[in-house]
Amino acid sequence: MLRSCQLTIYLGCDRADVFSAPVLMLLGGTPIQYEAGTLFVDPGVVGTDSQDGDITDHVKSSGSVNTIKEGSYSLTYSVKNSAGRSASTIRIVNVVDSIDACQDEPCVHGTCRDHIGGYSCSCSVEFYGENCDTERPGEMLLGVVSLLDVDGLDVSDYSSTAATIVLQGVAALQHEAGTPYVEPGVSATDLIDGDLTSSIVVSGTVATGVLGSTVLTYAVTNTAGKTASVTRVVHVVDTIDGCASSPCAHGTCQDSVAGFSCECNVKWMGTTCNTPRPCTCGKCVCFAYVV
Ligand SMILES: [Ca+2]
Ligand SMILES: [Ca+2]
Numbered sequence: 331m332l333r334s335c336q337l338t339i340y341l342g343c344d345r346a347d348v349f350s351a352p353v354l355m356l357l358g359g360t361p362i363q364y365e366a367g368t369l370f371v372d373p374g375v376v377g378t379d380s381q382d383g384d385i386t387d388h389v390k391s392s393g394s395v396n397t398i399k400e401g402s403y404s405l406t407y408s409v410k411n412s413a414g415r416s417a418s419t420i421r422i423v424n425v426v427d428s429i430d431a432c433q434d435e436p437c438v439h440g441t442c443r444d445h446i447g448g449y450s451c452s453c454s455v456e457f458y459g460e461n462c463d464t465e466r467p468g469e470m471l472l473g474v475v476s477l478l479d480v481d482g483l484d485v486s487d488y489s490s491t492a493a494t495i496v497l498q499g500v501a502a503l504q505h506e507a508g509t510p511y512v513e514p515g516v517s518a519t520d521l522i523d524g525d526l527t528s529s530i531v532v533s534g535t536v537a538t539g540v541l542g543s544t545v546l547t548y549a550v551t552n553t554a555g556k557t558a559s560v561t562r563v564v565h566v567v568d569t570i571d572g573c574a575s576s577p578c579a580h581g582t583c584q585d586s587v588a589g590f591s592c593e594c595n596v597k598w599m600g601t602t603c604n605t606p607r608p609c610t611c612g613k614c615v616c617f618a619y620v621v
Contacts, residue, residue, distance in 0.1 A: 351415040352379035354389065354407055361402075361422035365429060367447025370395045372405070375419070379411040395423045398446055438463040458524060492556035493520035495530070495548055501561070507568045508588025511536040516560070520552040536564045539587055579604040 358373030377385040393405040403425065408418035432442035437451035440462035453462035499514025518526040534546040544566070549559035572590030573583035581594035581603035594603035 349413050349415060350380055352377055352382070352385055352409050352411045352417045354409060354417050354419045356407070356419060356421050358421075360420070361424055363424050363426055363428075364395065364397065366397055366400055366425050366427040367429075368397060370397045370423070375407045375421075377409040377417075381413065382411050385409055385411060395425060397425055400425050400427055400446070436461050453522075455521060491521055491554075492558035493518045493523070493526050493550050493552045495550060495558050495560045497548070497560055497562055499562075502563045502565070504565050504567055505536065505538065506570065507538060507541055507566050508570075509538060511538050511564065516548045518550045518558070520550075522554060523552050526550050526552060536566065538566060541566055541568055541587065577602050 355376045355378075356373075357375060362373070364370055372391070375386070375389055375391070377389045379385050389407050389409040391405055391407045393403065395403045395405070401424075403423045405421045405423060406418060407421070408416060410416040427444075427446045430444050431449035432444045436442060436449060437453070438461050439457035440451040440453035443450050443452065451460065451462045453459070456466055458464055458466055495516060495518045497514070497516050503514070505511055513532075516527070516530055516532075518530050520526050530548050530550045532546060532548055534544055536544050536546070542565075544564045546562045546564060547559055548561070549557055551557040568585075568587050572585045572588075577583060577590055578592035578594070579602055580598035581592040584591045584593065592601065592603045594600070594607075597607050599605050599607045
């Protein structure tokens with residue numbers, strides 16, 4: 331007798347899907363070119379997973395793009411799904427300066443130099459300003475080239491000249507010891523660069539607690555590379571007699587740089603010798619005292 335047999339087939343999902351890695355898709359692709367000097371905006375990335383679906387919000391990125399420096403930069407994106415599988419991808423960002431800011435000739439009376447994010451102008455001597463569109467006052471020009479024939483001059487004539495430094499106050503001054511030294515001031519003017527006062531470098535320090543002389547040197551270098559310098563001599567002196575008011579009540583006064591000192595008689599003590607010195611010999615009869 332024949333018996334029928336039963337075959338049971340169990341259908342299940344493909345477990346391989348559960349453990350597959352997520353997928354990252356770069357928007358905008360790689361490499362991408364970015365204009366130097368403009369704000370970098372990441373085109374973004376989309377993360378998907380066969381089980382978790384859209385996991386874009388979980389994508390993390392690392393790396394940075396310096397948009398003010400031409401070069402090649404890499405950004406790394408990574409994401410992990412709920413099964414612990416991760417994926418990562420890299421985008422290359424090439425920062426380039428492809429804009430010629432001098433194309434429209436913005437320097438009205440000068441030479442334009444293009445750079446990242448803009449331009450700079452090297453003005454002819456008669457003009458200044460961001461776009462070399464402001465005429466220099468005649469007195470400034472005359473002050474510099476009073477000995478020269480203005481006709482036929484060009485920038486090279488001026489660029490061979492260092493700035494002019496002017497000291498306020500005297501070049502050799504006397505300073506009272508023990509009081510703060512206040513710089514009388516100094517200014518610098520250059521034919522091409524204009525006011526260079528803020529670029530002056532001062533070397534030397536006045537030690538107000540020490541009698542003697544100090545030389546201060548003021549120097550400034552213009553854009554033509556020419557350096558000008560002047561000096562001032564400061565003599566630190568002590569003209570105040572700290573003992574003039576007889577501050578030592580019971581002692582001898584000694585004048586000093588910023589005051590005085592007292593040498594007290596034997597029965598007195600204190601800064602101004604006005605405090606009686608206590609007896610120390612037990613009976614308060616101190617034979618050591620000089621009467
Ligand atoms: Ca440029
Ligand atoms: Ca003194």
